[in-house]
Amino acid sequence: MAPSESKFKSSEVISAWKYICQLRVQLQKNKASLVLGAGISWDLKLPLWGSLIDKIKKAIQEKAPESMLVSDAPGKAALVLFEMFYSYRKAEVVRSKLYADSNLVEKKILSDWRELIHEALYSDTRDVGRRTTIDNHPYFAEMIAFIKQSELTVNYNFDDYIEYGLSRSDLNPTKHERPYQTVWSHHAQFTKDKCVIYHPNGFLPFDKKKFQSENLVFSDGAFADQLLDGIGGGLSTLLHVLTKKTSILLGHSLTDSTLLHLLRKATTISPGNYNYFIRFMRDDEELDSQSRSAIFEANFNNYNLITLFFKSAEIKEFLNAITLSDEEFLLESDILGVPTKYCYYMVGSIGIGKSTVLSQFGNLITLDEWFDERPTEMANSPEELTTDKTITIDSWANQQFGKKNNYLAGKSVGLFIIDRSPLDPLTFVVDVPIEERARSMLTQGIRPGRSSKTIERGEIIHMVGEPSEIWSRLITKRKEANWPLEKIEQLQNKSLKLYEPLKPNIVRSTSRKEVDVIRDVARIIFSPVYSPVDLDAVMREIANV
Numbered sequence: 001m002a003p004s005e006s007k008f009k010s011s012e013v014i015s016a017w018k019y020i021c022q023l024r025v026q027l028q029k030n031k032a033s034l035v036l037g038a039g040i041s042w043d044l045k046l047p048l049w050g051s052l053i054d055k056i057k058k059a060i061q062e063k064a065p066e067s068m069l070v071s072d073a074p075g076k077a078a079l080v081l082f083e084m085f086y087s088y089r090k091a092e093v094v095r096s097k098l099y100a101d102s103n104l105v106e107k108k109i110l111s112d113w114r115e116l117i118h119e120a121l122y123s124d125t126r127d128v129g130r131r132t133t134i135d136n137h138p139y140f141a142e143m144i145a146f147i148k149q150s151e152l153t154v155n156y157n158f159d160d161y162i163e164y165g166l167s168r169s170d171l172n173p174t175k176h177e178r179p180y181q182t183v184w185s186h187h188a189q190f191t192k193d194k195c196v197i198y199h200p201n202g203f204l205p206f207d208k209k210k211f212q213s214e215n216l217v218f219s220d221g222a223f224a225d226q227l228l229d230g231i232g233g234g235l236s237t238l239l240h241v242l243t244k245k246t247s248i249l250l251g252h253s254l255t256d257s258t259l260l261h262l263l264r265k266a267t268t269i270s271p272g273n274y275n276y277f278i279r280f281m282r283d284d285e286e287l288d289s290q291s292r293s294a295i296f297e298a299n300f301n302n303y304n305l306i307t308l309f310f311k312s313a314e315i316k317e318f319l320n321a322i323t324l325s326d327e328e329f330l331l332e333s334d335i336l337g338v339p340t341k342y343c344y345y346m347v348g349s350i351g352i353g354k355s356t357v358l359s360q361f362g363n364l365i366t367l368d369e370w371f372d373e374r375p376t377e378m379a380n381s382p383e384e385l386t387t388d389k390t391i392t393i394d395s396w397a398n399q400q401f402g403k404k405n406n407y408l409a410g411k412s413v414g415l416f417i418i419d420r421s422p423l424d425p426l427t428f429v430v431d432v433p434i435e436e437r438a439r440s441m442l443t444q445g446i447r448p449g450r451s452s453k454t455i456e457r458g459e460i461i462h463m464v465g466e467p468s469e470i471w472s473r474l475i476t477k478r479k480e481a482n483w484p485l486e487k488i489e490q491l492q493n494k495s496l497k498l499y500e501p502l503k504p505n506i507v508r509s510t511s512r513k514e515v516d517v518i519r520d521v522a523r524i525i526f527s528p529v530y531s532p533v534d535l536d537a538v539m540r541e542i543a544n545v
Contacts, residue, residue, distance in 0.1 A: 270358025
């Protein structure tokens with residue numbers, strides 16, 4: 001018997017169901033990643049940055065009493081404390097006479113500094129208690145369930161708790177080989193197609209005998225060097241994650257200047273690629289709607305981030321929903337009464353820029369204008385075609401819309417952007433009753449023969465603009481003779497009149513930067529609200545059937 005109640009209780013998670021659907025598809029396509037920050041460490045009994053600095057102060061206090069007077073912000077404090085450590089430790093190493101030259105002395109000092117950080121990092125960690133620690137973490141098991149399905153996970157932390165979790169046989173059953181690969185250099189080649197853990201700030205495993213990075217990004221100076229290195233391509237792996245995948249930033253406070261720089265750069269490289277930022281909420285924390293809206297808009301407009309305000313239990317539910325089996329997910333969605341398929345039809349005049357905008361949303365499922373190669377004559381205005389050629393083209397177009405509709409009908413989960421809706425051909429009608437054109441679309445394209453299929457519901461995004469600018473775009477495509485200015489204006493007016501009763505989302509695409517047009521479309525698609533229209537009912541009404 002099917003359950004009568006869903007396991008998902010949080011209204012915040014349920015309102016984010018659209019995002020969960022997108023992330024599920026991306027994860028299954030190996031195009032979703034977690035980007036982990038220090039916030040996940042708190043429940044692993046690891047010190048956060050400020051606490052780590054305090055532990056280092058106490059560790060060098062005996063030989064550098066002045067360390068206790070350091071009160072700078074953690075990044076600057078780390079620089080100052082290292083200089084104090086360097087001063088007394090260099091004298092000790094030189095006196096020992098065990099290291100023949102200055103290069104070896106420097107290496108020994110840096111090695112000892114890493115050892116000091118290691119001791120501070122794992123001061124509250126015991127080998128026998130590590131399993132209990134991850135079992136008590138509010139969402140660690142859900143993170144591992146996500147990570148083991150993902151090609152690449154970015155972990156800004158030094159510790160190896162993720163690797164430890166992946167090696168537990170009950171959390172990640174594997175055979176005969178280590179189930180993950182750890183890298184910290186952007187030069188490293190991936191040897192696995194999943195479960196690669198990238199530590200851009202360096203790696204210090206709990207077991208000191210294991211392979212580890214020689215350098216750690218632990219101070220303002222190191223962060224500055226990392227940022228400068230990024231100008232020369234040193235942050236290419238991180239940029240790839242933020243521009244070509246759909247990432248969830250978890251455990252971050254968005255104060256890391258390097259990460260902010262990367263996010264900002266990613267918006268210019270891939271303006272249609274949006275990632276998710278989980279703004280952690282304490283159990284006793286409340287944020288008013290105005291504050292939430294301001295945070296959401298700032299992150300959306302500046303960093304292409306969709307902000308989710310989650311507490312620990314909600315992070316657990318969110319990750320769980322993404323990694324459920326398809327059967328369980330569809331059952332839970334049905335119980336909750338929430339959709340799992342979200343369709344957006346891009347419509348508008350020829351030359352308005354639909355295809356250009358569509359090409360920027362590779363993180364969603366996009367359907368081009370035509371499935372097959374378009375007949376050459378379709379570039380001409382309908383008035384220039386013979387009756388026989390018009391009939392042939394109309395029949396071909398009907399079949400193309402039928403193929404797109406069949407594809408959509410066969411999908412159950414995801415966000416889809418479709419170039420043109422089946423209503424669009426009605427705006428190109430010349431010397432044929434619009435009722436007849438609508439009937440042919442239904443009988444030849446959507447439901448030929450005895451088919452009972454209907455047009456998939458969806459929201460309409462109607463792109464509009466100044467006809468003169470649209471015509472200027474057609475000049476570069478050598479289409480201006482086929483589509484003179486007056487025909488473009490007529491076509492746009494017919495399209496607006498046709499879709500007006502459906503209350504479309506209007507996006508102005510001329511006299512504006514392309515990135516602003518893309519952001520307007522993204523704002524519609526990533527809105528938590530989804531109001532699809534019944535296109536089949538509209539088509540039937542026009543066709544009088």
